[in-house]
Amino acid sequence: MSEATSNGPLLVASGVTKQFGGLTAVDDVSFAIPRNAIVSLIGPNGAGKTTFFNILTGLYKPTLGRVSFDGRDITGGRPDKIMALGVARTFQNIRLFGTMTALENVMVGQHTRMKAGLFGSILRLPRVRREERHVRDKAAELLSFVGLRPALHDQLATNLSYGDQRRVEIARALASDPKLLLLDEPTAGMNPQESGDLTRFMERLRDELGLSILLIEHDMKVVMGVSEHVTVLDHGEKISEGDALTVRTDPQVVEAYLGKQEAERQRTEDGVG
């Protein structure tokens, strides 16, 4: 599907920098997401990963640098417009619309794909009626796709279990038929069994829907298992990138995660072993 438009990378960020007052949260990061691929962004807490996400989705404007998606410049564009172009996301701390049902949450996700306006909605024209039915059916389908039991579709999002809320959030993001899905720590709070399920689910999204996925993740098992390419941020700077194995053995990465001393100790041990 998406390959048809062009063969370059789906998303390219070049020289992206974000400063908050004197603090540089993201420092000159360049980065590309290929089509139909799963790539990861990792780094210690406070490394600037979520800030980077927020820049890609338009919640923040970068201080410097450019972001282009599918051949279009989206630097500092409005979040809803970037969403309409095909970038959907989930949040680190689940942000569902608590007083809406699971189904309604997913229906909101389809907002940009709908046309009904003020007067069409008041008069409930046949066109609007059809659209509404279609959107409702599709939402139910998506919820089943992510594995939410039909009995829970009409439950308020607040009342769902934590794992189900994660599912609904992914369904809501998928509702806009995105080309790129950004997942911010999707396995947070999941047990190994659930993380494994999610890993397989991401692969399904890539293979069946042709999506690209950018993953922020702390669970190294998930990251190493699923990503074709890993980028590591520390203190806002890109300190390493490559395939999972390259990154895992990069001394700078080990240092960033475990501290300098521990990294040296490991290095000597490796040397001995």
Place this chain on the structure above:
Amino acid sequence: MTGDAAAPRRAPAPVRGPRTRPRAPKLPRRARVGLAAAALLGGAILPLFLASGGGLIEDATLALAYVVMALGLNIIVGFAGLLDLGYVAFFAIGAYTMGYFGSLFHINVNGGEGIHVLVSGVAAELPGIHLNFLLIVVLAIIATTIAGMLIGLPTLRLRGDYIAIVTLAFGEIVGRIAINGDEITGFGTKLTNGRQGITPVDKIDLPFLDPFTALNLRPWYWVAFVMVLLVLFVNFRLRDSRLGRAWIALREDEVAAVSMGVPAVKTKLLAYGTGAAFGGISGAFLGSYLNTVNADQFQFSFSIFILAMVILGGLGSIWGVVVGAIALSFINNYLIPDVLNNVPARIGLDFDLTQLSFGIFGFLLVIMMVLRPEGLIPERRRQLELQEGIEDLAVDGDDVQPAVRP
């Protein structure tokens, strides 16, 4: 001022701790439709049981006009979650539209001959501009929609309490201009008639009907009733639409909503515009019905009065707001002045109860917040949130944030 006591906060904070009362039973759909139909039918035939020129029908008509305004404010505050403390501005703009285009106000226009469009009876003979009531309503809708969006613009970047401050200021500005407008002149006319008011105002003049009179209030009541029906219809349709969902999404979590593709600016402006338009319709009606467009009608306390109706009935709940508006309107216009007014005198106190009106409303709101924070007829969502969610809230706090991190 006593009105401050009534100034309500946003949605009531979620109650913590164990559930204190059983969940309100949800009526089956058929029963609810039946109940609504009975209420509407009762409303439609009510005037037949009231004296056609009496105080009760006068109060009932006023109550319906307030219902229209409360339903308009409900779109802004209840659906979209934008706390608007300046709703009186739209009442004023609607009423002045009526005053400008349906009275002697522009007495010298057209060389003193006047301009007349589709009017009959006395109004057709008088100098000044006299348009048909329906045309004036259309103009009022246009004027208030634009005003609503204009007041919306500066609040777009603001949240919560700050929106309240800006809208409050806007309401105050319109109120002050109304008072001092008799000293603002241009194009050979004053801006308003200040406290003196624009009076008399043309009576409603509908096609195929005789112009309305002050002696028979039944036609007025029915016109107000039809306005309520229309506004109810629009409210229900919008609530269950793409736009309604977008409003609620913005109210719940603006960051998530824009990230899911809801355009914040457009969606909020539509809420302000639609809500304001209802205020304009009601304002134009009241201008004619009360036969005066008077600056004293457009003060801050009126915004609070309408907001109290919305909160008393149930923020975001359409039927709740209808009930809240009727209840407060009857307390204000009938119960306090006509029934209980001399109670203080009877027990030897030297004041009228009407002087305490806003104190009484404030007291009622406090009682409500304690006993039934979700309103008389709660919105389904808020009810579920406040009651079913209690167990979860007690454990997780009021956010859906995960407690566990690997």
